[in-house]
Amino acid sequence: MPTISMFYGIIIRMLFMDTQQDHLPHLHVEYQGKRAVISIPEGNLLEGDLPAKKLRLVQAWVAIHEDELMADWALAVNGEPVFPIDPLR
Numbered sequence: 001m002p003t004i005s006m007f008y009g010i011i012i013r014m015l016f017m018d019t020q021q022d023h024l025p026h027l028h029v030e031y032q033g034k035r036a037v038i039s040i041p042e043g044n045l046l047e048g049d050l051p052a053k054k055l056r057l058v059q060a061w062v063a064i065h066e067d068e069l070m071a072d073w074a075l076a077v078n079g080e081p082v083f084p085i086d087p088l089r
Contacts, residue, residue, distance in 0.1 A: 001028065004072060007061070007087035010054055014076050025073040029058055040073060041066040061088040 004027075005012045011030045025040045029050060036048030036055070043059035050058070062069060065085050072082040 002082055003084075004082055005061070005085045005087050007089075008054070008057060010058060012058070012061075012085075014072055014082050016076050016079050016082075025070060027058075027062070027069070038062065040069045057088055064088070 001013045001015050003011055003013050009031055013028045013030075015028060024046070026046055027038045027040060029036045029038055029048075031050055031054050034049050034051070036050045036058075037046040038044065038055075038058055039046050040062055043062040045055060068083070068085050072085070075082050
């Protein structure tokens with residue numbers, strides 16, 4: 001599962017050919033042992049748990065990088081390598 005970005009202790013990954021979430025574009029997020037699945041481009045929490053402040057940071061990052069995330073999603077569902085995306089600064 002490739003890591004596409006890391007910031008403020010948050011790790012964001014996208015799985016190859018991962019269409020188990022009803023084929024919805026999504027990310028896998030980890031922070032201090034907590035895991036969550038976040039929709040893209042909406043930034044909604046689909047499953048798991050993150051501290052509220054960290055979830056808001058991820059949602060802001062998703063909003064900023066919506067086009068890049070959707071491009072990575074198109075690559076990932078076809079089993080192609082995804083590109084890293086700049087962290088939140």
